[in-house]
Amino acid sequence: MAVLVTGGAGYIGSHMVLALIDAGHDDVVVIDDLSTGFDWALPPEVTLVVGDVADQELVAKTIREHEIEALAHFAARIVVPDSVTDPLHYYLANTVKTRALIETAVQEGVKHVIFSSTAAVYGEPETVPVPENLATNPINPYGRSKLMSEWMIADAAKAHGFSYVILRYFNVAGADPRGRSGQSTPNATHLIKVATQAALGQRTHLDVYGTDYPTPDGSCLRDYIQVSDLAEAHLVALNHLRGGGDSLTLNCGYGRGYSVLEVIEVVKRVSGKDFEVRLSPRRAGDPAQIVAGADRIRNELGWVPKHDDLDGIVRQALDWEDALVKRNRV
């Protein structure tokens, strides 16, 4: 009952691989082009196929050779402002390549698909938290590229008989509590990563992108979910599908929002380090606030998060950043 993890050498995918192995799966195969991922992020017992998810010959061969039953599709481009400046690249990487991958999966008889979607499909909701049945209305090409993939997967599942869980992640942060993986992209743009780098002196300062949003302190509000909790959500989704469960679309978040300024305050407190914070103009493509309606995944799949604590998430991110520095991987 092998699982193929696309993008498994990346931040979230590598935590999924660890979760599968911790749960006793000895048949995990990763396909990754290593464009933003790292082969060293993977445990040695995992098979890594270096290549593109849209290489249909390679993917078909991999599925056949390893008798892949389920596909967890993480590989993508993920930076919201980059999607605004280079939308065609995002539609190619996230939508066109997902189409090719799903076509191969259908041709090769893959039974289950878990897809990494995003809170960005909701766009700029008028109220938070947002339940899954809120109308989708993405405001940036990244969100649209993912929403189109959601639609393709749902349509193809209906036509060709596989089952799926679409997981809409909110803002993913933190690191493996055992220190085996974390966010390793050197020039990552994610707030908690950037703030921990500022705290450790790897960046001169931190920009706050926008302080005039209609939020309590004027900075954007996000729902930060710890990465191993998110990986665990994939495991319960996989078990659900293997047990014959229906296809589902589920938010992955804790249901509580923190502002950019609040996150910075937590990073300074937990690290014990002060750093320069510049109040800067808004960044392209950012919604003011996005918080998960977080009940459905708990009710439908029995998912129970273990790391719902921003201080702990920041501590993990700091420890991982520190480990990267010590291993000369920054």
Ligand SMILES: NC(=O)c1ccc[n+]([C@@H]2O[C@H](COP(=O)([O-])OP(=O)(O)OC[C@H]3O[C@@H](n4cnc5c(N)ncnc54)[C@H](O)[C@@H]3O)[C@@H](O)[C@H]2O)c1
């Ligand atoms: N990080 C977040 O906060 C967040 C939030 C919502 C959704 N997501 C989604 O989660 C998924 C994983 O994100 P991440 O943060 O781990 O990013 P990441 O960049 O660390 O991981 C992506 C991985 O996919 C690989 N990859 C990219 N394009 C590929 C291709 N065409 N063929 C093969 N491999 C390819 C990269 O080398 C990398 O290892 C993405 O689909 C992203 O859209 C992330």
Ligand SMILES: O=c1ccn([C@@H]2O[C@H](COP(=O)(O)OP(=O)(O)O[C@H]3O[C@H](CO)[C@@H](O)[C@H](O)[C@H]3O)[C@@H](O)[C@H]2O)c(=O)[nH]1
């Ligand atoms: O140096 C920084 C970095 C970020 N921010 C702000 O912090 C918030 C969060 O930004 P970031 O961490 O870059 O995440 P998002 O742009 O919210 O996007 C993340 O979260 C989305 C789900 O909500 C995912 O779909 C994306 O893949 C993922 O990058 C935003 O308001 C940013 O403007 C800053 O003010 N300064």
